[in-house]
Amino acid sequence: MDTLIQYLQYFVNGITLGSIYALIALGYTMVYGILKFINFAHGDILMVGAYIGLLTYTALLGSSTSAVWMLAAFFIAMIISMAFCALLGMFIERVAYKPLRNANRLAPLLSAIGVSFILSNGAAWIFGAQSRRFPYPFDDTPIVIAGLSITPHQILTMAVSVIMMIVLTLFVNKTKMGKAMRATSLDQSTSELMGIDANKIISMTFAIGSALAAVGGILASFDFRVYASMGTMTGLKAFVAAVIGGIGNIQGAMIGGILLGVLESIGAPLLGIPSALRDTIAFAALIIILLVRPEGILGKNEREKV
Amino acid sequence: MRILEAQEVTKAFGGVVAVNKVNFNVEQGLVNGLIGPNGAGKTTLFNQITGMDVPTSGKIIFDGNDITGLPAWKISRLGIARTFQNIRLYNDLTVVENVMMGLHFKVGSDPFHHRLAQAFRSYFNAGKENRELYTRALEWLEFFNLTHVKDEFARNLPYGNQRELEIARALASEPKILFLDEPAAGMNPAETEHLMKIINRIKEHGVTVVLIEHDMKLVMNICDNITVLSFGQKIAEGTPEEIKSNPLVIEAYLGREDD
Numbered sequence: 001m002d003t004l005i006q007y008l009q010y011f012v013n014g015i016t017l018g019s020i021y022a023l024i025a026l027g028y029t030m031v032y033g034i035l036k037f038i039n040f041a042h043g044d045i046l047m048v049g050a051y052i053g054l055l056t057y058t059a060l061l062g063s064s065t066s067a068v069w070m071l072a073a074f075f076i077a078m079i080i081s082m083a084f085c086a087l088l089g090m091f092i093e094r095v096a097y098k099p100l101r102n103a104n105r106l107a108p109l110l111s112a113i114g115v116s117f118i119l120s121n122g123a124a125w126i127f128g129a130q131s132r133r134f135p136y137p138f139d140d141t142p143i144v145i146a147g148l149s150i151t152p153h154q155i156l157t158m159a160v161s162v163i164m165m166i167v168l169t170l171f172v173n174k175t176k177m178g179k180a181m182r183a184t185s186l187d188q189s190t191s192e193l194m195g196i197d198a199n200k201i202i203s204m205t206f207a208i209g210s211a212l213a214a215v216g217g218i219l220a221s222f223d224f225r226v227y228a229s230m231g232t233m234t235g236l237k238a239f240v241a242a243v244i245g246g247i248g249n250i251q252g253a254m255i256g257g258i259l260l261g262v263l264e265s266i267g268a269p270l271l272g273i274p275s276a277l278r279d280t281i282a283f284a285a286l287i288i289i290l291l292v293r294p295e296g297i298l299g300k301n302e303r304e305k306v
Numbered sequence: 307m308r309i310l311e312a313q314e315v316t317k318a319f320g321g322v323v324a325v326n327k328v329n330f331n332v333e334q335g336l337v338n339g340l341i342g343p344n345g346a347g348k349t350t351l352f353n354q355i356t357g358m359d360v361p362t363s364g365k366i367i368f369d370g371n372d373i374t375g376l377p378a379w380k381i382s383r384l385g386i387a388r389t390f391q392n393i394r395l396y397n398d399l400t401v402v403e404n405v406m407m408g409l410h411f412k413v414g415s416d417p418f419h420h421r422l423a424q425a426f427r428s429y430f431n432a433g434k435e436n437r438e439l440y441t442r443a444l445e446w447l448e449f450f451n452l453t454h455v456k457d458e459f460a461r462n463l464p465y466g467n468q469r470e471l472e473i474a475r476a477l478a479s480e481p482k483i484l485f486l487d488e489p490a491a492g493m494n495p496a497e498t499e500h501l502m503k504i505i506n507r508i509k510e511h512g513v514t515v516v517l518i519e520h521d522m523k524l525v526m527n528i529c530d531n532i533t534v535l536s537f538g539q540k541i542a543e544g545t546p547e548e549i550k551s552n553p554l555v556i557e558a559y560l561g562r563e564d565d
Binding site for chain 2: 183189190195197198
């Protein structure tokens, strides 16, 4: 009985972690869906999002201790950080990727790695190497239900992620802009013939992906603190999640993210892996999925035409 | 009335002048033919007009507006649709979905125009809108006799049907001019016959047609006027009768008789 509850606990923790991965994975997958390109700077955008969130939150809060204002300030900070990262994502696409759109496929990839270094080293330069704690905007005493303990920040993480994912799904499926985006990811040149401005769609994709990364970054910093290279490992895992779900597929990124979070959380105790090595689980999962189902869970099997 | 006018359009690729100071007029409501031997610059001229490429010099006037060098998506928004020699469909969508794409991004309905307000409105009407589009797409398929394959993936259609679908999708966006690049290429005589009927019906619909074609029977039968290009230059224009008897055209196609 105790072990069952323990594993249920790991499961809950896994879903929380996984929903963060999912938010970040969406940015990788949407950009890949349209440009067939992995934006390796995406992880560092989540770091920028976390810093902007932390700074605006502390500035807004001032010396206030009002519980309502703490929560309000947190959400305002999150929205400001989303807006900032959306603009940053569009700016990066404009200066670092757009000029290389017709170049060799390797060129934008290298450019992305360059942007990634600029962002993480720039942050280390501006904010220092010291990691910072993101204060909880509420009392984070765990709530215990039938032996299962769940903290308010876990509830916040899940609630915010679920809302973001629902809004994104509705946007992509129901609005005209969302449809234009899906059309562009199916076939860019044909969509231009339909009168769709592909440049605008690409900008918008980077904006949405980066805004979601900002949210992911802020939510991740409750557990991992805020520091200049925080985006590297979290970003890489979100990328793994996107591949597991089927890169290019939005639902796939959500499923892949949550699955990876749960695997990591349950896998370590289940397999008796020391928790210091739990990062290996994500990459082992990547290798397995690439061997067994390289197109990912929801990905489409694209056969090369002969 | 002239709906489109290409003035002195030149396109050079390095030292090769593919289109050389060509004046090309498109008359509203008619079927305008563009013919010439292989390599005469017909498709290149199409590409300059439809925004796939930017002319080296010259001007393109559509409906009184200068559209020279505008990107393809903008030109298609203004009401110029086209098909390609190598068919461009959404291969992973079904036949009816391809037509719905044309309807969805119809000329004049910019998905970015009203931004947020539009996004919300389109969200609340999405279900109703989709049903409407589906019904209208079926009407287009009916027009092209493609109803029986409506749920096939576009990639699985026979070649002739893919061409028809490409034209159907272009028409669904309600363009003012439809540019057809060798629509009969690779079609058998029965399919070509059907295509001729379709082009005539498009004309009856009030859509101006510009047609590149090698099938002379088709061209002479359905074109109201014909422009002839050879080695990047316009060598003749006129009615099918005039073109048939023009010595320059005969020379361009058959070569000069040496005596």
